[in-house]
Amino acid sequence: xxxxxxxxxxxxxxxxxxxxxxxxxxxxxxxxxxxxxxxxxxxxxxxxxxxxxxxxxxxxxxxxxxxxxxxxxxxxxxxxxxxxxxxxxxxxxxxxxxxxxxxxxxxxxxxxxxxxxxxxxxxxxxxxxxxxxxxxxxxxxxxxxxxxxxxxxxxxxxxxxxxxxxxxxxxxxxxxxxxxxxxxxxxxxxxxxxxxxxxxxxxxxxxxxxxxxxxxxxxxxxxxxxxxxxxxxxxxxxxxxxxxxxxxxxxxxxxxxxxxxxxxxxxxxxxxxxxxxxxxxxxxxxxxxxxxxxxxxxxxxxxxxxxxxxxxxxxxxxxxxxxxxxxxxxxxxxxxxxxxxxxxxxxxxxxxxxxxxxxxxxxxxxxxxxxxxxxxxxxxxxxx
Numbered sequence: 001x002x003x004x005x006x007x008x009x010x011x012x013x014x015x016x017x018x019x020x021x022x023x024x025x026x027x028x029x030x031x032x033x034x035x036x037x038x039x040x041x042x043x044x045x046x047x048x049x050x051x052x053x054x055x056x057x058x059x060x061x062x063x064x065x066x067x068x069x070x071x072x073x074x075x076x077x078x079x080x081x082x083x084x085x086x087x088x089x090x091x092x093x094x095x096x097x098x099x100x101x102x103x104x105x106x107x108x109x110x111x112x113x114x115x116x117x118x119x120x121x122x123x124x125x126x127x128x129x130x131x132x133x134x135x136x137x138x139x140x141x142x143x144x145x146x147x148x149x150x151x152x153x154x155x156x157x158x159x160x161x162x163x164x165x166x167x168x169x170x171x172x173x174x175x176x177x178x179x180x181x182x183x184x185x186x187x188x189x190x191x192x193x194x195x196x197x198x199x200x201x202x203x204x205x206x207x208x209x210x211x212x213x214x215x216x217x218x219x220x221x222x223x224x225x226x227x228x229x230x231x232x233x234x235x236x237x238x239x240x241x242x243x244x245x246x247x248x249x250x251x252x253x254x255x256x257x258x259x260x261x262x263x264x265x266x267x268x269x270x271x272x273x274x275x276x277x278x279x280x281x282x283x284x285x286x287x288x289x290x291x292x293x294x295x296x297x298x299x300x301x302x303x304x305x306x307x308x309x310x311x312x313x314x315x316x317x318x319x320x321x322x323x324x325x326x327x328x329x330x331x332x333x334x335x336x337x338x339x340x341x342x343x344x345x346x347x348x349x350x351x352x353x354x355x356x357x358x359x360x361x362x363x364x365x366x367x368x369x370x371x372x373x374x375x376x377x378x379x380x381x382x383x384x
Contacts, residue, residue, distance in 0.1 A: 010101055013246055015059065021094040022056050024087050025049070031081035031091075036322045036340055037074050045071045048081040048091050055098035069102045074336065076329055077198060078290035078322040092295075093243055096197065103200040117331060118199050122159055124188045131163025136365060137376070139170045141383050144177040151225045152182040153268070154216065156238075158231050159191040161361045168230055168361070171383035172265055178276055184224065190215065192229075194237035197244075198327055209241055213254045220261060227262045230379065232360040233327060236295035238262045264292065265379060266302045266359065279309040280381040285353040286314075287344065287367065289360040290322050302359055302378055309382070317347040325366035341370045349373070357381060 010018075031048040032038050038047035045054065051071055058064040072095065079092050106114075120126045153176065161168060173183045190212060196205035216227055229235035239262055241255035286303055293299035303313050324330055324340030345367060348356050356371060357378040358364050368375040 010097065014097055018055070018059055018094055018097045021090050022052060022059075024089050025052055026087050028086065030084050030086060031089075034080045034084045034320060036076055036078060036080070036324075037336065039321075040336060040339060041074075046074050048075075048089075051075060051098065052089075052091070052094065055094060055101075058098065058101055064102050064105065066105045066107070069099075069105045072099045072102055074333060076290070076322045076324070076326040076340075078326060079294040080290060080320055080322065083294045083320070096202075099198075099200045100202055114199055114332065117328060118195055118201065121328070122191050122195060124159075124163075127160060128163050128188075131160060134164060134365075136165045136368060137167045137380075139167050140380075141170070141174060143170070144174045146177045146180045146182060148180050149182045150180040152184060152223055154219050154224045154227045155183050155185045156192065156227065156229045156231070156234055157186045157188050157190065158234060158361065159188060159195070161231055162188050164365060165361060165377065167380055167383075168377045171377070171380045172228070172230055174383045175269075175277065175379060179272055183228075184219065186215075192234040192237045194233055195327060197237065206244060209244060209255075210251055212238075213241065213251060213258050216258050216261075217254055220257070224261075226268055227258065228265055228268055229262060230265045230359075230377065231362070232264055232289045232291040232296060232298075233362055235262060235264045236291045239296060264296060264298060264301075264359070266292075266305060267296075267298060269305060270301060274305070274309065274382075277309065277382045278384045279306065279311060280384050281355050282310055282312070283354045284311065284381070285316060285348040285351060285356050286378065287316070287323060287348055287356060287358040287363060288319060289358060289363045290326070292359050293320065306378065306381075314351045314353075317350065318343070319347075323363050323367055325360070325362040327362060330362075330366050337366070338370070341366055345370050355381075 029049060035047045044050040054068045054071060075095055077092060077095060081091050155169060155172060157169060169185060176183050191208055193205040193208040196208065239259050241259050242252060245252040245255055288299060307313055322340055323344040324337035330337035355373060356367060356375045359378060364375050364377060
């Protein structure tokens with residue numbers, strides 16, 4: 001897809017990056033078959049290929065409208081299209097550029113609403129009392145300490161997870177304690193930057209990212225083996241940090257180090273001896289978040305770990321399709337999010353499980369709102 005850039009609203013390097021991504025698209029249309037919004041709405045402008053055309057037009061002719069922005073907003077950023085694309089189009093990066101560029105068309109009331117939601121979620125002083133009333137689960141076991149300390153890791157606390165589901169990180173600490181691993185947990189204020197980045201507040205995101213990089217490199221220098229994420233949405237954001245910097249930026253090399261040391265909890269446990277652990281419930285259905293299978297390319301890893309502990313893998317219809325959570329998507333695009341959730345829960349419940357498990361706090365909270373059976377993070381099943 002050829003492009004002649006004429007937009008002065010973004011930097012030359014960003015234009016070059018956008019041009020490279022757009023030109024890699026060969027119009028094949030494979031993405032349409034795996035795009036959740038296109039499958040629901042049937043409008044090509046609500047598909048990756050259609051949104052690429054909109055971004056291309058905005059970059060070339062500076063022509064875009066509030067309707068164009070609505071098509072951007074309706075994208076879940078699930079990156080299922082990236083998994084399907086035979087040309088390796090890095091659509092997620094292009095979408096961020098397009099959203100940032102078109103943000104000027106957003107109405108003032110809508111912009112204020114999005115700002116309030118973003119700041120509330122990312123300010124512990126504001127969110128903790130709200131999270132208390134929305135809490136999904138309490139800590140359900142006693143804390144365990146390592147018998148000896150063989151290594152140390154930094155566990156990402158998360159911005160909303162400690163308030164909504166504190167048992168997730170508690171379970172991880174207990175599991176790692178049994179493996180003689182010391183856990184240092186980041187504070188709730190150390191947000192990965194994903195919410196800012198996905199809501200076109202890139203300057204705020206970059207401030208958080210730089211602060212995190214400086215803090216975490218200090219931790220790595222003091223002996224931390226790895227940075228562990230239990231929320232796959234946070235994990236893919238941190239692994240994508242290098243994409244936020246030019247190679248000439250001093251933070252680029254630092255971001256490469258942080259990215260290389262970041263592992264999803266499943267990724268970290270995959271090569272560990274887990275024979276001392278048991279699985280609390282075997283009759284489960286596993287929902288694999290988009291950020292695991294399409295973002296981090298770790299599809300099947302959690303089920304492999306669970307299978308080693310006795311779980312019999314179940315085939316889930318349309319397992320590659322998003323559940324509709326997608327960060328704040330379920331707040332701002334409620335109708336589509338709820339449609340996707342209903343279909344996902346129907347498919348997960350087809351085998352009549354006693355529990356649904358997943359790898360991301362957003363998916364967990366979203367699915368639980370529509371599910372009559374419990375929804376848990378998979379690590380909670382190992383803290384027995």
